[in-house]
Structures are given as structure tokens and as C-alpha cells.
Amino acid sequence: MKIYKGRSISKGIAEGDALVTKQPLSFFGGVDPETGFVVERSHELNKTSITDKILVMPSTKGSTASTWALIRLSENKLAPKAIITIVTDAIVIAGVIIGQIPTIDQLPFDPTVKFHTGQILKVNGDKGEVEIKR
Amino acid sequence: MVVLTNYEKKLLKGEYGQEAKQLLEILLKVAEINGVSEFAEVEHVMIGNTCMLSVAGETGINFLGKLANSGVKFKVPTYTNVVSMDLDGWQELGISNNYAETQFKGVEAWKKLGAILNCSCMPFFSGAMPKYGAHVAYADTATVIFANSYFGAKSNRESDMVCLASAVTGRVPNFGYHLDKTRKGQFLIEVNASLKNESDYGALGYYIGKFVKEKVPVFKSFNNPNVSNLIQLGSSLASTGTTSLFHWVGVTPEIRQNPDYYLDESQIIETISVADKDLTDIYKQLNTLQHSQVDLVYIGCPHCDIEKIKHISSLLEGKRISDSVELWISAPSSVKHLASKSGDLQEIERAGGKILSDTCAVILPIKSYNFGNVVTDSAKAQVYLSDFGLNTAFGSIKQCLKAATSGRWDE
Numbered sequence: 010m011k012i013y014k015g016r017s018i019s020k021g022i023a024e025g026d027a028l029v030t031k032q033p034l035s036f037f038g039g040v041d042p043e044t045g046f047v048v049e050r051s052h053e054l055n056k057t058s059i060t061d062k063i064l065v066m067p068s069t070k071g072s073t074a075s076t077w078a079l080i081r082l083s084e085n086k087l088a089p090k091a092i093i094t095i096v097t098d099a100i101v102i103a104g105v106i107i108g109q110i111p112t113i114d115q116l117p118f119d120p121t122v123k124f125h126t127g128q129i130l131k132v133n134g135d136k137g138e139v140e141i142k143r
Numbered sequence: 144m145v146v147l148t149n150y151e152k153k154l155l156k157g158e159y160g161q162e163a164k165q166l167l168e169i170l171l172k173v174a175e176i177n178g179v180s181e182f183a184e185v186e187h188v189m190i191g192n193t194c195m196l197s198v199a200g201e202t203g204i205n206f207l208g209k210l211a212n213s214g215v216k217f218k219v220p221t222y223t224n225v226v227s228m229d230l231d232g233w234q235e236l237g238i239s240n241n242y243a244e245t246q247f248k249g250v251e252a253w254k255k256l257g258a259i260l261n262c263s264c265m266p267f268f269s270g271a272m273p274k275y276g277a278h279v280a281y282a283d284t285a286t287v288i289f290a291n292s293y294f295g296a297k298s299n300r301e302s303d304m305v306c307l308a309s310a311v312t313g314r315v316p317n318f319g320y321h322l323d324k325t326r327k328g329q330f331l332i333e334v335n336a337s338l339k340n341e342s343d344y345g346a347l348g349y350y351i352g353k354f355v356k357e358k359v360p361v362f363k364s365f366n367n368p369n370v371s372n373l374i375q376l377g378s379s380l381a382s383t384g385t386t387s388l389f390h391w392v393g394v395t396p397e398i399r400q401n402p403d404y405y406l407d408e409s410q411i412i413e414t415i416s417v418a419d420k421d422l423t424d425i426y427k428q429l430n431t432l433q434h435s436q437v438d439l440v441y442i443g444c445p446h447c448d449i450e451k452i453k454h455i456s457s458l459l460e461g462k463r464i465s466d467s468v469e470l471w472i473s474a475p476s477s478v479k480h481l482a483s484k485s486g487d488l489q490e491i492e493r494a495g496g497k498i499l500s501d502t503c504a505v506i507l508p509i510k511s512y513n514f515g516n517v518v519t520d521s522a523k524a525q526v527y528l529s530d531f532g533l534n535t536a537f538g539s540i541k542q543c544l545k546a547a548t549s550g551r552w553d554e
Contacts, residue, residue: 103304
């Protein structure tokens with residue numbers, strides 16, 4: 010089984026269904042913290058749940074309050090199981106570390122092209138790795 | 144690899160609980176992804192949204208509470224941003240007891256941690272005076288850009304948790320605007336428009352922010368802005384763009400001290416000329432009112448200083464706010480206290496206006512007031528309030544106060 014090496018942002022190991030988007034997502038305002046569904050009307054994931062998914066996206070956008078939105082999702086047990094991004098900023102770092110969501114970035118390819126929705130991915134946040142299980 | 148102090152090592156091991164440990168992990172991770180091998184000592188800190196009930200929710204307040212109970216204290220002077228209600232006059236704003244109780248929990252945690260309760264986006268009006276070239280850690284966009292540009296202090300938009308971590312450790316990852324080389328001008332803005340008041344500077348920032356995005360603009364003009372003008376310019380620039388620094392030739396300190404370094408022709412990507420018409424177009428563009436009836440007039444984004452309060456009070460002399468309009472003016476409590484001593488608070492209240500301290504129209508639970516039409520002198524507030532779905536118009540303080548007394552926006 011091929012394992013791809015990226016960079017660890019937040020520790021932990023999780024396996025689940027990939028949910029892939031090529032559009033940046035704002036966790037504050039863009040995702041309902043009480044349901045885990047994307048609510049940004051113009052987003053391609055609108056009305057899709059990110060709960061328990063391996064969320065693959067280029068980056069986040071928008072408000073600094075996204076930190077708190079991620080932590081709230083986590084407290085409500087509605088967070089993604091893991092996150093894979095191309096680039097990460099301080100706002101996401103804080104959200105995934107406190108929300109304890111395994112997160113990696115900087116894979117040697119564009120993960121939003123390489124991975125597709127419905128694949129089973131295993132993210133190892135301790136080592137900064139991801140594996141395609143199926 | 145960053146070398147940690149013994150105290151930081153203890154924090155990272157969890158000897159002061161999970162919250163402080165996570166703060167250290169965040170600080171180190173932010174350093175790592177930005178390729179930073181050293182921290183800079185900060186002179187002081189201003190913490191961001193952590194205690195805003197309307198933004199961070201109970202999640203943020205609980206985090207602060209646990210951090211405060213762990214025995215950790217802020218290591219450097221730590222100023223605080225606005226919270227989601229007026230800490231004295233919350234009842235007059237229709238805030239419920241439950242809401243207030245939760246908000247006060249956050250404030251109590253701040254006290255325990257040793258914070259300065261200025262509760263304002265403009266800590267400068269309550270004592271924060273960063274030295275030229277000093278490192279600080281701020282999160283609010285208006286605060287960061289003013290500190291960088293006007294004082295020549297050094298801060299990134301540090302994010303809530305990096306600021307909190309910097310308050311605990313006294314250090315910040317040394318990258319971005321902390322380094323001189325990142326502070327060079329990249330856009331040259333030739334302002335040929337005549338700027339008559341603060342809101343013209345707000346309109347200018349609004350216009351230019353969209354072009355420069357994260358890059359640093361250098362303004363060149365016959366106009367000679369004062370401090371209030373620069374506050375409006377910076378806050379709007381940082382709301383349509385993500386930049387946290389501008390220079391103004393002959394005015395701001397870095398470019399006065401070292402013009403060839405900060406306006407280095409070889410670094411300029413683009414030159415933009417601004418004419419009067421560009422700014423009048425912005426005023427038109429920012430008017431989204433559905434009808435001329437005004438519900439709220441909002442002045443004080445960023446927070447007012449005492450000079451602005453006195454100006455407002457003199458314009459309201461002998462006048463009365465229309466019964467159908469609320470006039471909200473936001474300022475730090477230190478400024479409100481001064482206004483009370485000079486009688487300006489009483490004059491504004493007599494006319495039917497309110498001075499809100501510790502908070503602002505953007506951070507209060509504004510939607511619950513059901514205001515339809517809001518007018519403001521702040522381009523930044525316009526950006527945020529229209530994002531919340533309110534209909535807004537933007538104009539000078541005089542125009543705003545005229546709307547407050549007549550109940551109509553006829554501009």
C-alpha cells in the first residue's frame with residue numbers, strides 16, 4: 010500500500026471517507042457548527058456534511074473566527090475525522106490542535122486532484138502521512 | 144528549530160495544564176510552517192477574539208477560564224480587544240442576564256490572567272504605546288495595521304491563539320512583518336484626490352485594499368493626514384485587503400527615516416493614481432439602503448478617541464436625535480470616562496445618543512436588534528455590517544449626524 014509523506018500539522022490517526030473540494034472553505038459562517046453541514050450557498054459542498062469525513066481542500070478562507078468554529082464542531086462531535094490541505098495558516102493550526110483533528114499539508118502533489126470523494130483515506134497526523142486504503 | 148526557555152518547556156510538557164500546552168504547540172507549529180527558527184520578544188500583546196461571545200462563543204470563554212485556572216499568568220502587558228457587550232451598560236442594550244453572565248466569565252478569566260481591561264480595538268487610547276521598531280503581537284486587523292504603519296512597531300495579524308500564546312510566553316514567531324525586508328512598499332499610490340475628512344480616507348483605503356490585497360502600499364500625496372485619518376485609512380485598507388502595513392511619504396515613520404529602503408522603485412509592482420471621482424464612486428457603491436429612513440447611525444469603528452467624541456458633542460449641541468433613530472458611538476471606557484468629566488457624554492446623551500464602551504456594532508449581536516438601514520462614518524464597519532446582511536450607507540461624521548437628527552439619509 011502506497012503511503013504519501015506530507016507534513017504534520019495536528020497529531021492523531023484517522024481513517025474514513027474522503028470528501029474533496031477544490032474550493033477554499035470558511036469554517037466560520039461557511040459550516041453550521043450545530044449540524045456539520047456546509048451552508049455557504051455558492052460553495053460546491055453546500056448542503057454536504059463534513060462530519061466524520063477526511064476533508065481534503067486547498068485552504069481555508071475568511072474570518073479569524075474559523076479557529077473557534079473548528080473547535081466548536083469538535084466539541085459538538087461534528088468535526089471532520091481529519092483534514093488534508095495544500096497550505097495551512099495560524100487560524101487552522103489553532104483550530105485543529107485544540108479541536109484535536111489530525112491534519113496534514115504539503116503533500117508532494119495537489120491532494121484535491123489526486124484524491125477523490127468516496128475514497129477511503131487513512132491520515133497519520135503524527136507522521137504527516139496519508140494512505141489510500143481503497 | 145526554536146530554542147525554548149525552561150518555562151516554555153514546562154508549558155509544553157503540560158505542567159500548567161492542557162490549554163497552555165496547546166498554546167505552545169500552536170506557537171511552535173506556526174513557527175515551523177513559516178520556516179522560523181527564532182522567536183522575538185514582544186513589548187506587549189493585545190488579545191483578539193478569544194473573549195468575544197458573539198465570535199468565539201462559550202468555546203473561547205471556556206478555554207480562557209481553564210487557562211486562567213491553571214495558574215498561568217500573562218508574562219507581558221496584555222491589552223484586550225472589545226467584547227460582545229458594554230460591560231457597564233449591557234442592560235440598556237437589551238442584553239439578557241444569561242448572555243451577560245457568560246460574557247463576564249470571560250472577563251473574569253482575563254482579570255485572573257492579569258490582562259488590562261481596556262476592551263478596545265484601539266489600545267493606544269488606553270496606554271499601549273509601542274516603541275518604534277518594537278515587536279508586539281496583535282490580532283485585530285485595524286490594530287495591527289495602525290501599529291505597524293503609524294508607530295513603526297512590528298506585528299503580523301497574529302491570530303487569536305498566537306496572541307494568547309505570546310501573552311503567556313512573551314514571545315512571537317519572528318517572520319512576516321516582524322522582518323524589515325517584508326515591510327518594503329510594493330504598490331505606489333499617487334493620491335490626486337482631495338481628502339476632506341476621515342471618511343474620505345476610509346473610502347481611499349476601501350478602494351486601494353482591493354488592489355493591493357496582501358501587499359504593502361506606499362501613499363504619495365499633497366494631502367497631509369492626521370492620526371484619525373490614518374486610523375480610518377488603515378482599518379478600511381485591512382478590511383478589503385489583507386495587508387497589515389502601509390507607508391505614507393513624509394508622514395509615517397519608517398519611510399520618513401529611510402525613504403530609499405521602503406520606497407525602493409525596483410520593488411514596486413504597480414502604480415495606481417486616485418482621482419476625486421474614484422472616491423465619489425466608492426460612496427455611491429457603498430450605499431445599499433433600500434429607502435431613506437435610517438434606523439441606526441453608528442460612529443466609532445475603530446473606537447473613537449476623546450477628540451472625536453468632543454467633535455461629535457459639539458455638532459450635536461442644541462440638536463435632538465430623531466425618535467426613530469438610534470445613535471451609537473463606540474469608544475474605550477477610558478475615553479467614555481473622560482467624556483463624562485468634560486460633559487460631552489452628557490451632551491451626547493441629552494441629544495439622544497449613546498456612547499457604548501468595551502464593544503462595537505460589529506461585535507455586539509447586531510442581528511438581534513433588527514436594524515434595517517444603518518449609516519456609518521466607517522468604511523470598515525460598512526464592510527462588516529453589510530456582510531451581516533444589513534443595508535448600509537457610508538458618509539462623513541457630519542452627514543451621519545444629520546441623518547441621526549433628521550431620521551433620513553438624503554445623500
